[in-house]
Amino acid sequence: MKKIAIATLGCKVNKYDSAVIHKLLEGAEFSFVPFGRKADIYIVNTCTVTKRADYQSRQLIRRLHRLNPDALIIVTGCYAQRAPKEIKEIQGVDYTVGIGEKERILDLINGSPRKEAPLEITNDIPAFPEHTRAFLKVQDGCDSYCSYCIVPYARGRSRSLRKEDAIRSISKLAELGYREIVLTGIHLGSYGWDLMPPTRLSNLLRSIEHEGISCRIRLSSIEPTEFDDDLIDLISSSRTICNHLHIPLQSGADEVLKRMNRPYTSKFFKELVKKLVLAMPDLNIGVDVIVGFPGESHENFTNTVSVIEELPIGYLHVFPYSRRPGTPAADFPDQVDNKTIKKRGETLRGMGSSKREEFYRGFLKKRLSILVESKKDADTKYLKGFSRNYIPVLIDVGEDMVNKEIPIIVTGVHDGKVFGTLV
Numbered sequence: 546m547k548k549i550a551i552a553t554l555g556c557k558v559n560k561y562d563s564a565v566i567h568k569l570l571e572g573a574e575f576s577f578v579p580f581g582r583k584a585d586i587y588i589v590n591t592c593t594v595t596k597r598a599d600y601q602s603r604q605l606i607r608r609l610h611r612l613n614p615d616a617l618i619i620v621t622g623c624y625a626q627r628a629p630k631e632i633k634e635i636q637g638v639d640y641t642v643g644i645g646e647k648e649r650i651l652d653l654i655n656g657s658p659r660k661e662a663p664l665e666i667t668n669d670i671p672a673f674p675e676h677t678r679a680f681l682k683v684q685d686g687c688d689s690y691c692s693y694c695i696v697p698y699a700r701g702r703s704r705s706l707r708k709e710d711a712i713r714s715i716s717k718l719a720e721l722g723y724r725e726i727v728l729t730g731i732h733l734g735s736y737g738w739d740l741m742p743p744t745r746l747s748n749l750l751r752s753i754e755h756e757g758i759s760c761r762i763r764l765s766s767i768e769p770t771e772f773d774d775d776l777i778d779l780i781s782s783s784r785t786i787c788n789h790l791h792i793p794l795q796s797g798a799d800e801v802l803k804r805m806n807r808p809y810t811s812k813f814f815k816e817l818v819k820k821l822v823l824a825m826p827d828l829n830i831g832v833d834v835i836v837g838f839p840g841e842s843h844e845n846f847t848n849t850v851s852v853i854e855e856l857p858i859g860y861l862h863v864f865p866y867s868r869r870p871g872t873p874a875a876d877f878p879d880q881v882d883n884k885t886i887k888k889r890g891e892t893l894r895g896m897g898s899s900k901r902e903e904f905y906r907g908f909l910k911k912r913l914s915i916l917v918e919s920k921k922d923a924d925t926k927y928l929k930g931f932s933r934n935y936i937p938v939l940i941d942v943g944e945d946m947v948n949k950e951i952p953i954i955v956t957g958v959h960d961g962k963v964f965g966t967l968v
């Protein structure tokens with residue numbers, strides 16, 4: 546039996562896509578081995594969001610080729626979609642497969658390549674290794690063309706999974722025993738705009754709520770301009786949707802936002818966050834920021850720092866600007882030097898750690914409901930569970946609690962770790 550290994554880089558959408566590939570190949574005559582072990586076939590699901598992601602994808606392919614020079618290597622994902630020629634030039638690569646044509650992978654392995662298929666969102670129910678949290682991709686692609694972002698070129702226009710199919714998949718995942726489903730998308734807030742008739746994310750969430758499924762729903766990133774009152778009301782009154790949101794800010798300087806082609810101001814963002822926290826006091830908001838966008842002056846950066854200082858958020862994801870050829874920003878003047886980008890990144894990461902710690906401390910002695918996962922903390926050997934508002938809590942309970950949602954009280958926050966005890 547041929548051994549096969551799948552490697553995944555990048556975001557939650559890629560994780561979902563890899564699970565779909567796994568599912569597609571399950572029925573065939575293969576045995577799956579963990580990535581990093583010697584296999585006959587390697588499938589590499591790449592990311593291209595930054596130059597570093599490209600580099601990591603190339604390094605990984607080379608490593609796999611060294612591990613088994615005779616292995617068949619098939620490369621898919623965003624990098625393969627954006628630059629198939631570049632990928633094919635890497636030693637050891639046999640095929641590249643675009644996003645949305647995953648069925649070709651089986652044909653290629655079987656030695657009967659078929660012609661390229663159009664982009665589509667698959668409706669398979671993949672399997673996820675942890676069996677606690679599943680990902681469901683309900684949207685792919687993006688029409689926004691932020692000036693720094695390669696994603697619309699790599700993943701194409703926005704397409705959504707039909708509402709009925711999404712509900713069916715969610716019910717199926719809940720039946721299979723998953724206790725949390727993360728709805729993912731490249732631009733989740735644009736869910737449904739492409740469907741006939743068009744619909745909205747809030748309509749999908751309302752239907753999920755009415756379904757009365759037995760697991761909780763977590764939302765991946767939503768753009769700031771896509772929160773309307775309907776969506777906020779729905780999330781804040783929901784028993785199913787987690788009180789955890791991830792919202793990209795990218796910069797706190799309005800002139801930078803404008804050049805990024807981001808359609809809001811820092812004032813709009815601050816008001817949105819305040820409105821959300823007012824509606825959901827325990828809400829955990831995570832924010833993305835890019836440092837070193839071309840032309841980002843010291844003053845621009847200081848604006849970002851003061852906006853973040855002011856925001857009642859739980860954590861920060863900081864990305865150094867990465868020049869992606871083919872995007873408008875790659876040709877903008879005044880590219881910021883690496884040293885400055887690094888320094889600004891460190892400043893914001895420091896702020897992010899303090900925000901996170903402060904947010905966690907706000908829950909000391911409070912009750913939370915955590916979903917226990919099977920992974921143990923390396924130092925304490927305690928099991929870890931995530932609260933609905935995405936606080937990772939370590940708890941000394943037996944493995945019979947894995948995959949159960951249990952009530953706990955937060956007893957301590959030490960060195961960035963949160964401890965709890967069963968109520």
Ligand code: SF4
Pocket residue numbers: 687688689690691694695696697731732768
């Ligand atoms: S919204 Fe902007 S940053 Fe996000 S995927 Fe689309 S183009 Fe990229």
